[in-house]
Amino acid sequence: MRTIKNIKARQILDSRGNPTIEVDVITSGNILGRASIPSGSSKGENESFELRDKNKDFYFGKSVLKAVENVNNIISPELIGKSVLDQFNIDKLMIELDGTKDKRRLGANSILAVSISIAKAASKELEIPIYKYIGGLRNNILPIPLVNVINGGKHSNTSIAFQEFMIVPVKSDSFSEAIQIIHRVFNNLKNILNKKGFSTNVGDEGGFSPNVDNIETVLDLILESIHLSNYDPYDDIGIAIDCASSELYDNGMYNYSKFKKRNNTEINTNNNILKSREEHIEYLSFLVKKYPIISIEDGIDQNDWKGWKLLTDEIGNKIQLVGDDLFVTKVEKLKKGVKNKIANSILIKINQVGTLTETIETINFANKNKYKNIISHRSGETEDTFISDLSVAFNIEQIKIGSICRTERTSKYNQLFRIEEEIGKYSTYSKWKY
Known part of the structure; x- marks a missing residue:
């Protein structure tokens, strides 16, 4: 025994x-x-x-x-x-x-x-590998990485209101090819920032932290790096953002200037830096129409369920809407979302719930109710690669690890390379479904 x-x-x-x-x-x-x-x-x-x-x-x-x-x-x-x-x-x-x-x-x-x-x-x-032990024998899907390229909010020392800006390789034949695509765009973005005189220091999750004055400038820089890399927005690469709206929410308003105090930069977002729920949703809808945004995480404050319903009704049939602070990887929270048709995806962070068994329960409930699972890291990470195995264990189609620098991030990408090699010809790369 x-x-x-x-x-x-x-x-x-x-x-x-x-x-x-x-x-x-x-x-x-x-x-x-x-x-x-x-x-x-x-x-x-x-x-x-x-x-x-x-x-x-x-x-x-x-x-x-x-x-x-x-x-x-x-x-x-x-x-x-x-x-x-x-x-x-x-x-x-x-x-x-x-x-x-x-x-x-x-x-x-x-x-x-x-x-x-x-x-x-x-x-x-x-x-046996950990992904086979916890997931069984039918696990051969490698996840699409949502890769952080620019950090804002609490994860950097910039004035950028939103917390994460990610690129998503939606048209790759393998995980390895996806990372190669990311590498090209990431390094072209670095060159663009250098030429424009922006800092290329990185934030907590490895994305660049330029002293940019507004959200649309960030998205324009990412779009420029995609084009420079000879990829097509939407067809080859999409953009995902994490608004971390609970960090901006104060007394019923969304304060886009919350992080302005770090320097003298003015944030010019439609000339209105304090937005009501409706104005905030309108702005997110505007960004989705203007840019190749395919996923928005925490678009609304964690306790603003009415706002989440409005946002879901507005753009939930167009893009992926991810609940992080909203659901905190807990079944009882996700049940409320399913019942009220709020969001369509859930971020899975194992330390939000506290045991492997409870994490698996949430993953299974999301699958049963056709909510997408996205396995996620935290901003303060270690070199433990367990979440890489967890994503493959349950054939989860997306993963957030951070950028392709800093060893606490790259260790997890490297583990997925090893798993891809181990599965070999039977491995499958996820296809974007939204």
């Missing part, structure tokens, strides 16, 4: 240099499963609880020593001797051990690190 012999947690650093938790699970066969947990800067208020120490003398309050202690002293004794193959019941036990709705007692970061480590150890015990 393949049982858990030891569980050991420690504090490490993420891509922003902040502490996070890493967990080792050792089996009776001396097999190691290791996982580390990312962290977001732009968080939905209904995400499961990330436990930090809040002692200002240690990492400005961001240390996770209590989370480490909870794994070593509370979770570990309960799991020693249990079968490493019993993922569902182990996750269920940890949820019950915590006893709170949002995993506040033990910390979702503690629980999730153990949950993923268990799955990794089990796959090694069975000598």
Whole structure:
């Protein structure tokens, strides 16, 4: 019987240099499963609880020593001797051990690190890839990458109101070819920024962070890089944006100038930087008509369900509308969206919900109700590549990893290269469906 012999947690650093938790699970066969947990800067208020120490003398309050202690002293004794193959019941036990709705007692970061480590150890015990262990044998689809090329909002130090601008290779024959296309556009964008005198420093997720004055200028720069790369907008490459609208929402209005204070740049968005719900939706609709935008994430504030309904009715039959802060990877939130016909896709972030079992439940519910799943990283990442395997495990057709620089991002792309090679001639590259 393949049982858990030891569980050991420690504090490490993420891509922003902040502490996070890493967990080792050792089996009776001396097999190691290791996982580390990312962290977001732009968080939905209904995400499961990330436990930090809040002692200002240690990492400005961001240390996770209590989370480490909870794994070593509370979770570990309960799991020693249990079968490493019993993922569902182990996750269920940890949820019950915590006893709170949002995993506040033990910390979702503690629980999730153990949950993923268990799955990794089990796959090694069975000598099969992790994507086959958690997904079964019918997993051969490589996801379309939504690749961050310009960072704004909380992920950069610019005045750009929206948080992410991504390019999407919609007409590739393979994952490898898709990344080659991205590489060309990304580097041509860098050259364009250099020639125009903009900074090519990168933000939290590896996208460039130029000191640009408005959203349309950003989109024009991306469009120019697509043309320079000899690709056609829409046919070859689409644009995806993450508005992170909850960061802009204040007292019923959307404040496009929220990040203006960082410098002296004025944001000129239709000469109106404070927008009502209706004006914000009208502007998003205008952008969709003007640019090859095929996906909008968090177009409306996480609590503005009426606004989400209006946006879905306006453009939900034209493009992909993704709920991130809206759904926070939780079935009960997605059920409300399905019932009210709000959005048509969900972002899957495993640390929003806190266990592998609950993540899979949400993925399956989305599939059942014909909502697209998009596997996603966080802005504060580690070099753990689990989400790459997760995307292939369930034949999920899209993935957000960030840009094609910084090792916490490229490690995940590299894992998908390995999986593509391993599957070989049986691998299939996703086709854009919107």
